[in-house]
Amino acid sequence: MACRGRPCCTILRRFRAVTEMTLRRRCDGDNVYQTLKDRLRDALARHIAFAYHVDMDVTLERPPRIEMGEAASPLCFELAKRLKKAPRILAQEIANALPEVAGIERIEVAGAGYLNAYFARGAFWADLAKEEKSGESNPGSGTGGGKIIVEHTSINPNKAAHIGHVRNAVLGDTLVRILRHAGRRVQVQNYIDNTGVQVADVVIGLLWMEKRTPVSVKMMAMEPHFDYDCWDIYAKATQFFAADQAQATKLRGETLRAIEEGRGEEAEVAEVVADAIVTFHLRTMARLGIHYDLLARESEILHLKFWDAAFEMLKKSGAIVLATTGKMAGCWIMPAEKESADVKCGEEATETAADDGDDEDNMQDKIIVRSNGTVTYVGKDIAYQLWKFGLLGKDFKYAKWKGAPPEETVWATTSLKSDQQAPNFGAPATTVYNVIDARQAYLQNVVAQGLRALGHAKEAEHSIHFAYEIVALTPRCAAELGYELTEEEAKKPYVEVSGRRGHGVKADDLIDKLEAATMQEVRERHAEMSEAEQVQTAHIIAVGALRYFLLKFTRNSIIAFDFADALSFEGETGPYCQYAVVRIRGIRRKGLETVGAAIGAVSTETASALLGGTAGNDLWELLLLAGSLDQAAELAISGQEPAFVATYAFRLAQAFNLFYHKFHILSEPDEQKRGFLLGLTEVVERQLLTALSLLGIEAPEKM
RNA sequence: GCGCCUGUAGCUCAGCUGGAUAGAGCGUUAGCCUCCGAAGCUAAAGGUCGUGAGUUCGAACCUCACCAGGCGCACCA
Incomplete structure (x- = not known):
């Protein structure tokens, strides 16, 4: 035995x-x-x-x-x-x-x-068709597992959102939808860095360069294009700083400090700018169907002493130390993690050797607190991460955000009194996804290192940097936008956007352009529609095109943006998938008129016969794919790749189109078979609609 | 210099964690609307999977070296 x-x-x-x-x-x-x-x-x-x-x-x-x-x-x-x-x-x-x-x-x-x-093909059919009848679908608010936080968008509130920010938001939002579909409990947070250098730069631009008063900034912030204005001001300010570095350092330091401490005109203007811009961002993202549960603001991390608490923990544990010599003297730094830390045994052998010669300039160390006493982003992020996992021993206060899009409730952290109705945002998460671009991998590692140093190795592991590559522009696109390129840039396959130079495709401009293009198509095809219907249809198609375009690439693929590609509605695109749904709806409409289209019950035997053998392979492949939606969704979660769901939706739409051209559904003389074909069509529609909804894409009635 | 990422069809990208004949879209060429909507479909052409070694029954995928490109290593984020 x-x-x-x-x-x-x-x-x-x-x-x-x-x-x-x-x-x-x-x-x-x-x-x-x-x-x-x-x-x-x-x-x-x-x-x-x-x-x-x-x-x-x-x-x-x-x-x-x-x-x-x-x-x-x-x-x-x-x-x-x-x-x-x-x-x-x-x-x-x-x-x-x-x-x-x-x-x-x-x-x-x-x-x-x-x-x-x-x-067993007949049984497979019976299972899938049965679910259709029961109409049971996945509950949006599952209870499976612990709480998951997805932090995404997190745009600096100092200028309009651009295409790169949209990739972040669309990826994050799609991840949320897929997790919820799989029954996970998810909370969406948007981190607002309202006390950082980028806001300070715009404040300096407004107060110092443009000589505005806080009152005039308040007036300005009510204008519909304030976010675009700030875009230009930010570009001007950074150019100005580049020209005079000494002045920049001084002005930035002073302004930053005033903002952090919440005093003076600087703090007042910073608040006006950040609050207004956040509201613009929410509105832009709402156009794409993206919403948030909580705006976690950096100002509260400071004012509610989150940072002070984290600072104490870090000091006590020795995770950070005060540098007394070298060029970082006066800063609190986190020493670089020794590579040998993960070598478990036999480490003593290597310990005796002198490290290296150039240890005087601690190059690899990361500054957490500057010599002037202000905290870096990393420091604040460590405090924020600790709070997410319930490890800080503190909680925010919460109030409804006044600038929420219509008919939407968005909560925000506040230093004032807490609204009693606020959900329990402070409940510890078991997993945290931070949707942050790939260039910040180093900083995210430092944050994780901080968690580990405080003895929270498990949390560090469950704090996932959901990294994605940048959206750049093709040289042609950059030229179209009127940007001057160096010879070197023009030769490259893509040109990086630059906030400093004011280069980039603004999110609202892009959506406007897409809506205009789809509107033109809709007008040509559907003169019978009302204006409102046309607008709505064009909007749905435009969002479908944009979201699909951003989701079909895997995360670590750099997207070289081009209007020609983004405005394409053929081939592997959102509209292609939407079109398959529209065809199905067309069949249903027509079917009701002509055949009376009672789908009725198709017996397992009938299904089995139709699906069986070589003759049934075409139908079977479509059914099999339709029944594989959750497989794709699970794969997207385990592989951390929302693109898998996009690919799935496209493949299903493609398989349906193939089926559509091979079988004439409504003219099928055999009643049993017609019933089955109609039933199959319904199954495909349901699965395709669900798949698209996971991508945040709707399907119009007609297009 | 150190660290991370990428190299697959003319172009843009997939490739289910090591499996059977490497796929899709665009572009090109040739076809399909008296027939449920052509934002669609069919067919053709197009590949030394960067190079070289190794691991094994089996490699686009794992290991190492090299070549080419990108990003990061700020008292910015």
Whole structure:
């Protein structure tokens, strides 16, 4: 009896975990494909442990062609190595001896030893169609697992949002939608750096360069293009500073300090600017269907002594030290993490050697508190991260944000008195996603290092830098916008936007342009629509085009933005996916008129017959894909890649279009078959709409 | 100098964490609207997966070296 020792216990424990996971998944939605895969994996693992006493991770994949089944495992190759038997023989043994798995029709051996599983197509149909009738969908506010915080957008409140900010917000918002779909409890936060250098620069631009009074700034802030005005002022201010660095340092220092301490005209103007710009940002993002639960403001981190608390913790633990010599003298710094820290054993051997020669200028150390006593962004972010995980022992006060978009409640932190109705934002999170661009990886590491130094290694691990690459411009696009490029820049595949030079595509300009382009198309195609309908339709298509465009790239791909691409509505685009839905709706409208289109109940037998064999492959592939939505969503979460859902939506739309051209649904003479085709169309519509909703994209009735 | 990322079709990108014949969109070429909407569909052409070694039953994917590009290493964020 080999099955007695410790390994076996491990195996059993693992099964229990796997089974529980499978059960949990089974309850939470329309994941037919996922469920079958889990069952198969479970059955194979059990069988192998039982028959061969081997504990193995069972990998499952999609075979290259549908004739080879719906799920396949190459596990026999691995098993063959361990048992020193031929893989094909093992595969045959397993295929013969594996107990029946619900929903799986048969298992065959293929190639050099693959195990190919064939799903019971009729049953798959019945499962998917049944869910449709019950109308059960995933609850938006799941209870599964602990609280998750997604922080995204977090734009400096000193100028209008640009295309790069939109990528951040769209990625974050999509992540939130996918997590919620999967039943996770998610809170959305938008960090407002209202006491930072960028706001200070605009304040200096207004007060010092333009000689404005606080009253005139207040008037200005009420103008509809204040965010655009600030865009220009910021560009001018940075140019001015570049010309006179000494003055810049002095002015910035003074202004920053005044803002932090909340005194004088500087603080007054900073508040006016930041509050107004945040409201502009909220409005811009609302156009794209992006909303927030909480605006976490940096001013409160200071005023409510969050930083002071964190500062004490950091000092006490020795995570930060006061530099007394070198050019960082007078600063509190976090020393660079020693690489050898993760070498667990035998470290003493290396310890004796003198580190290096140039330790006097502590290059790798990160300044947390400047010599003038002000705190850097990293310091404030450490305090903020500690609060997110409930480790600070303090909480914000909360009030409704006055500048929230219409019919929307947005909460914000405040130093004044707290609104009793405010949700419990201070409840500790178990996982935090910080959607921040890839260039800030170093700073995010320093923040994580701070958490670890305070003994919160687990939280540091669950604080995920959801990094993404920048949105740049193609040289052609930059030229179109009238930017002067150096010869070197013109040769590159893309040109980075620059707030300093005032270069960039403003979010609202882009949305306006997209809406104008879609409006023109809608007018041409649908003269019968009312103006309001046309506007609404154009808006939905424009948002679909933009969000899809930003989501189809994986996170670490640099997007070289070009109006030609973003304004394209053909091929792999949002409108393509929306068009598939519109076609389905067209069929339904027409069907109601002509056939009476009673979808009625399609028996499993009928479905099975239509889906079976080579003749049914086309229909089956569409159905299978429609049933794989949650598989795509789970993959997007585990792989931290919202693009997977975008790809899924496109592939489903594509598969539907193929089906649409092959089968004439309404003119199908066989009533049973017509009912089935209509039913299949309904399933596809539901799944496609859900997939698009995860991307924050709606589908219009007509387009 | 140190650290991170990237190199796949003419262009822009996928490639399910090591599996079966490497995919899509755009562009090009040739077709499809008396037929549920052509923002659509069909077909063709297009690849030494940066280079070289290694790991193994099996590599675009893992390891190492090199080549090319990008980003980061501020008392900015």
